[in-house]
Amino acid sequence: MDFMNFNTRLILAFVAPAVLFVASLGGSIWALVQTQQEFDQYIQTEQAMANSVREMYAQGLQMGQALRNIVLDPANPKAYDNLQAARSAFDDAHQATLQSARGTPVEPALASLVALRGAQAQAQDKVLALVKTDAAQAIEVLNRDETPAWRTLRAELLQLRDASGQLSAQIHQSVKQSADRARWLAMALAALAIGVAVVLGLVVQRTLRREIGGDPAVARTALRRIADGDLTGAMPPVREPASLMGALAGMQSSLRGLVAQVQQSSAGIETASREIASGNNDLAARTEQAASNLQETAASMEELNSTMRQSADAARQASQMAVANAEVAIRGGQVVGQVVATMDEIN
Incomplete structure (x- = not known):
């Protein structure tokens, strides 16, 4: 069968x-x-x-x-x-x-x-x-x-x-x-x-x-123990590896190995976290220094900006004076022309 x-x-x-x-x-x-x-x-x-x-x-x-x-x-x-x-x-x-x-x-x-x-x-x-x-x-x-x-x-x-x-x-x-x-x-x-x-x-x-591989009550107890997170309990002797009890024993062994790997990975993650935290502190210090430098640069730029504004004002005043002088020169030229014309008429 x-x-x-x-x-x-x-x-x-x-x-x-x-x-x-x-x-x-x-x-x-x-x-x-x-x-x-x-x-x-x-x-x-x-x-x-x-x-x-x-x-x-x-x-x-x-x-x-x-x-x-x-x-x-x-x-x-x-x-x-x-x-x-x-x-x-x-x-x-x-x-x-x-x-x-x-x-x-x-x-x-x-x-x-x-x-x-x-x-x-x-x-x-x-x-x-x-x-x-x-x-x-x-x-x-x-x-x-x-x-x-x-x-x-x-x-x-x-x-x-x-x-x-x-x-x-x-x-x-x-x-x-x-x-x-x-x-x-x-x-x-x-x-x-x-x-x-x-x-x-x-x-x-x-x-x-x-x-099942054994008494159903034993299998139920083992399954409940594993479900509660207890992987340290001993499994009863298994005659049939392909039975439910054999599968439970294999699952418990696999879970133990998985938990061990998780613990090792957790330790590595903790070390990496500490290194990352140290790097973060160093980066924070460097960031603060850069911020201070930026503040000083900003102050210098502000002074330069004030100087450039003063230079612009002076240039604008000079331009205005040049325009006024040009107008005076034009008017002077016109007066000279009139004088010349008058003299020609006198001659």
Whole structure:
């Protein structure tokens, strides 16, 4: 079962016994239905036929007793009623027997009852016809015809009863065997289901042990300890490296190595941080010196700017004076020109 994954094994462990249990239940129900059908057939045919044969035998005796009562007392109406009732009951039982025996091995034996019962009925009618006119002749016909006819019919009924009894015993034995088979089938399937459940349970237990690598409670405790940050605890012995316990042990070992690396990296980072802090202090000092130099340069630039502004003012004043002098020169030139012109006019 190594080709199956864990989920498939779990599903198989639960489904297989359930399927076998359902199969055993279905087989038991099917066997019970078959047994019930055989029992119903036994009740409706063999048992009913046996009861009908006994009823015919009893009514045959009742007819003989009623007919003798009529011969002894022809004026007794109760005897006639009893005879008629016994006749009707015999015929009804005969029809019920034919109905029950239809399709059974006893059915051919019932065909002879019709002729035997007809012969007895004819003898009974003769006795009834003679009893009112000639009692002695009626008794003679009763002893000569009716009684032998009844004996023949009775013998046939007894044989039919025995045959029906044997058939009933066979059917009863068959029903009993069917019930026994159904019981043994149910027990065998139930035992098979239990055996499969036990085997699959052991397989699942072994699979769980192999997948987890130990007791699930131990694995849960180790996992909780690691989750809480405790990596110093000892892991239980691991038989299966590929199991959950093996993975937990490997994870704990890896986490220990990772924590050690983090500690080493933290120490290096701390040293680098100190060096960076020292460099920052030196840079701050250099920055302050540069700022001081910049302040001095700014002061010098301010003085230079003031000097340049004064120079600009002086240059502007000189320019203004030059412009004024130029204007004076122009006006002087003009005056000189006028003087020259005047002199020319004088000449």
